[in-house]
Amino acid sequence: MDFGFSEEQELLRAEVRKFLDQNCPLEEVRKLAETPAGFSRHLWERMAELGWVGLTLPDEHGGVGLGWVDLAVVLEETGRTLFPSPLVATVLAATAIDRAGDAAQRARWLPALACGTSIGTVALLEGSDDPDPAGIALAGSSEGSGFALHGEKLFVTDAQNADLFVVAFRAPQGPCLGVIERGAPGVAALPHELMDPTRRAGRLVLDGARIPREALLGSPGAALATTQRLCDCGATAVVAEAVGAAEAALALSVDYAKTRIQFGQPIGRFQGVKHPLAEMVVEVESLRSLLYYAAWLLDRDAPEAPLAVSRAKAFAAECFPRIGIDCIQLHGAIGYTWEYDAQLYLKRAKWTRPAFGDAAYHHERIARLGGL
């Protein structure tokens, strides 16, 4: 039994941290947040060159062939610095194609995704706000050997930046996943305005968009398992970034508690400040444990993975928003200002909470998988 990282994983973490600290400190994040795309194409390409975009993809398609535990290491670091990029979205799109696509589809799309020249995303959620594959209602009408889609997908991460969309829809045979490329007829991506300025997401409007047979991943109606897997991978990715961000919010609060003097002493000496910070440690460490185990199970395709993912995401959905709020409170008025960074973590928590299932969804899934 070994619940720790390998030397290679520790090196990877150090490398990512150094890259982000040097190239994208929070001042830079704030600048990028003001731009329409919301991320730096230059840094994105460099990340892809370093292999972090294709980390979990197979070698033969330009990936590195590592797993979700390794990716969690990278995402913890991108979460820590609130690094804005379409990394998670692209990895998820590639995961869908890698798992459900045939050899020709993998060869067609994966290399560009792995090397960052193509940005991908997954379009799963609809108006029902149900992250479960059962909640997919968008109907695909048969058209030739493929399908045509009329409807909307919501909260599509990086929709406005994506070159490629993996869209979940329902055929008479059951749930399907199909690939739609940017600029195809009947496809429009309209941006949502998010509370978190470091993220991008949008509405995908499909007005007769076509999914020919060669863009359908797997046979019609056979996408249930892959869609479920995408949700679990997505939830795990969101938790990994939440661990890094929550820890950064904690570190910011601890620094402030050590240096802010009131009543003649650092406020960190008061138990009214100390104890909430200690509770944050309990929550961050617990979330970290839940995350690593979920990622490890994902890598093994273990049947216990969905339960482990739900435990991690439910925990994150509750503790990170609480940490965001406590971080502001511990700072007092300065924490409420635009200039101070505390607000950025609070806003990230608002993104984290519902992404790939909120606490209510995952708690219900834990209860069900636990025999209730």
Added chain:
Amino acid sequence: MDFDLTPEEKAFRDEVRAFLDANLPPEGQRDAAFGRDWQRKVREKRWVGFSWPREVGGGGGTIMQQVILKEEMARRKAPPLGTSFMGLAWVGPAIVEYGTPEQKRRFIPDILDGKVQWCTGYSEPDVGSDLASLRCRGVREGDYYVVNGQKIWTSVAMWAQWIILLVRTDFETASKHAGITCLLVPMDSPGITVRPIRNMEGGAIFAEVFFDGVRVPVGNRLGDEGQGWQVTVSALAHERSSIAEVTSLARQLERIKELARGTKRAGRLTSEDPAVRTRIARIDAKIEAMRLNGMRFLTWQLRGEPLGAETSVNKLLRAALEIELGELALEIEGSLGALAKSDPDAPDGGHWQRMALSWPEVVIGGGTPNIQRNIIAERVLGLPKD
């Protein structure tokens, strides 16, 4: 990262399981004769004091073997391994680490054989969380220490034959930790008076212990004079793996699910109530977090990295869980949750009523949650001491 057991660890687990299959009857069929037989057999396996070196009579088990043994025993609700509870938990480890060869010969076998019960004389009436401020006095007179003072919250003092006692032998030291000495004292020494304290559940497990001119031979001192604090801290640190506690909490949660499946409120099974399902799921995730935290901290130990205050993280989780489980069960019971454990209508034989009134034993003992928060804030986060 690898959660699988090595072949050697698996072989040990199978050995434990085979032993349990052969020697552990179902819960309802365990009588006193079984209990004696069990203790003899686990002693023969050297599973009593399993972590202690073989030369003192322990089992010399590796850390992973200890974890496996604990987990398998807890999973099957096996009786304890050995019956000298505090002797095994921390008195023995302290003697193994700090005792003279003579002390080891004298005390260790009796602890392993369950012949002697120990109690722990740490807290005093004005000295609880701030333990190092203790004032019970030990004055050297020739070959004896003469002890005067009072201890309180001493669990099982009325049944114990020996007490591991912290006294102040030097009132002049700059650091209050430096003047403390550890003594091993027979409870039938002249001058010791025990007065049981009734707890809120109605029973009495802990007591006040008064020392009035009690003469303790110098040969009963554990460690050097003034070394009592280190002796205590290192002994308490032996109790750090939370595997058994996690298994027991998980079992409690399964029992709550049973309760919910068997309880109807307003025409609906409680197990179908979304609010109840949410709370059960939240507790489930917390227990799993505790299990995984334990394994992560264990990995640090196995890699030889120092453990800081990380165990306080799991102590806080456990404290919250012990209370939440009892409260949730009573809420599911509804009006029946107001019954005493002795009422024949109390569901589940009054189990949850007992839990709802006995959690302080584990939540307060060994450092209150607020003390655990201080430890984390000061030792993990480096915040200033208050």
